[in-house]
Amino acid sequence: MPSAPIYLSPPDVGPAEEVAVLRALRSGWATPFGPEVDAFEQEVSQRVGVPYALALNSGTAALHLGLLCCGVRPADVVLVPTVTFVATANAVLYSGATPVFVDCDPATGNVDVELLGEVVADLRRAGRRIGAVMPVDMFGSCVDYDPLLALCREAELPVVEDSAEALGSTYRGRHAGSFGDAGVFSFSHNKMITTTGGGMLLSHDADLIARARHRANQARIPAQHHEHDQMGFNYRLSNVLAAIGRAQLSRLDEMTARRRRLREHYSKLFASVDGVEVLAENDPGSNCWLTVIVVDPQLTGWHAADLARHLAQADIETRPAWKPMHRQPLFAAAEARLTGAADQLFARGLTLPSGSSLDERQIDRLTGEIHGFVDQHA
Numbered sequence: 001m002p003s004a005p006i007y008l009s010p011p012d013v014g015p016a017e018e019v020a021v022l023r024a025l026r027s028g029w030a031t032p033f034g035p036e037v038d039a040f041e042q043e044v045s046q047r048v049g050v051p052y053a054l055a056l057n058s059g060t061a062a063l064h065l066g067l068l069c070c071g072v073r074p075a076d077v078v079l080v081p082t083v084t085f086v087a088t089a090n091a092v093l094y095s096g097a098t099p100v101f102v103d104c105d106p107a108t109g110n111v112d113v114e115l116l117g118e119v120v121a122d123l124r125r126a127g128r129r130i131g132a133v134m135p136v137d138m139f140g141s142c143v144d145y146d147p148l149l150a151l152c153r154e155a156e157l158p159v160v161e162d163s164a165e166a167l168g169s170t171y172r173g174r175h176a177g178s179f180g181d182a183g184v185f186s187f188s189h190n191k192m193i194t195t196t197g198g199g200m201l202l203s204h205d206a207d208l209i210a211r212a213r214h215r216a217n218q219a220r221i222p223a224q225h226h227e228h229d230q231m232g233f234n235y236r237l238s239n240v241l242a243a244i245g246r247a248q249l250s251r252l253d254e255m256t257a258r259r260r261r262l263r264e265h266y267s268k269l270f271a272s273v274d275g276v277e278v279l280a281e282n283d284p285g286s287n288c289w290l291t292v293i294v295v296d297p298q299l300t301g302w303h304a305a306d307l308a309r310h311l312a313q314a315d316i317e318t319r320p321a322w323k324p325m326h327r328q329p330l331f332a333a334a335e336a337r338l339t340g341a342a343d344q345l346f347a348r349g350l351t352l353p354s355g356s357s358l359d360e361r362q363i364d365r366l367t368g369e370i371h372g373f374v375d376q377h378a
């Protein structure tokens with residue numbers, strides 16, 4: 001009997017989520033607001049240690065509102081790491097501003113903070129208005145926030161933290177999502193927890209979240225009739241999906257532990273293979289969302305893509321690390337400050353199955369396939 005495919009990061013849902021959906025439906029709140037939404041906001045807010053939170057129908061919506069409510073305007077530039085998912089940069093486009101891309105630290109894939117400082121100085125010298133800086137906590141590893149926040153405070157730049165991948169991660173004892181003027185989580189199907197699609201915007205600033213809440217609900221003013229004072233958006237999260245989110249959040253620690261065990265498993269597996277490193281391996285605060293290996297073909301004698309092909313034949317899904325934004329057709333004409341690190345990570349990186357729902361049998365099969373490939377090439 002052929003075995004079932006192994007996916008990169010499939011949703012991990014079960015009885016707790018079923019119970020939650022029924023509870024929400026039977027309560028009558030099949031609505032984009034309601035008690036499950038309120039409770040989900042409170043629970044995430046408490047978990048992350050940020051007092052105000054707004055549940056939304058995607059992480060991308062949260063990024064968009066975060067930028068708008070931090071005062072980003074058309075004609076601004078916004079600094080975005082070139083290694084990220086396109087949503088970060090698309091949110092900048094939605095706001096009418098222009099992204100300027102910055103290369104990464106090769107050890108983590110996160111933005112190169114020193115280079116970011118140079119770009120800020122150069123843009124300022126050229127008289128450009130920088131609307132915001134968007135650090136992205138890549139693959140669940142926090143950006144080096146001490147220098148980044150010092151830099152942004154000094155330059156008086158708002159920070160919108162894209163923590164879509166980093167729920168549960170920490171940096172020096174503080175939670176991902178708590179570092180910026182606004183922080184963003186995604187609850188897309190492949191993230192740490194899922195609502196099948198959803199996101200959240202968090203802030204230490206009550207007024208910022210109030211303004212974002214207004215915009216997310218078509219900028220509707222309380223009145224008997226429909227009255228609107230701004231361009232608004234239909235960005236609210238369904239109460240039924242918020243219930244799924246609460247069940248998922250209650251399982252976050254357990255699910256994170258399973259991803260961490262997988263990361264440790266990969267670390268051991270590749271420890272003896274010269275030329276293979278696990279990205280951000282030494283970050284104790286990572287939630288281990290996805291494990292990325294970086295393959296130096298000069299030392300291994302094989303490329304990341306060769307392993308990917310081998311695993312694909314065994315119905316095991318892998319993916320290259322994010323294709324840098326400066327290589328996307330969408331951003332062919334965009335400004336970018338590059339060192340070559342992002343290009344190298346794209347050429348050499350491979351994202352391995354990292355889901356919290358992988359069972360022992362799947363992990364054994366995966367391990368066998370990787371051993372087989374490595375031995376064959378030794």
Ligand SMILES: *Cc1c(COP(=O)(O)O)cnc(C)c1O
Nearest residue numbers: 058059060085087164186187188
């Ligand atoms: C997933 C992701 C997003 C977008 O989240 P959605 O909920 O899918 O809109 C944004 N940024 C990064 C870095 C992501 O990985």
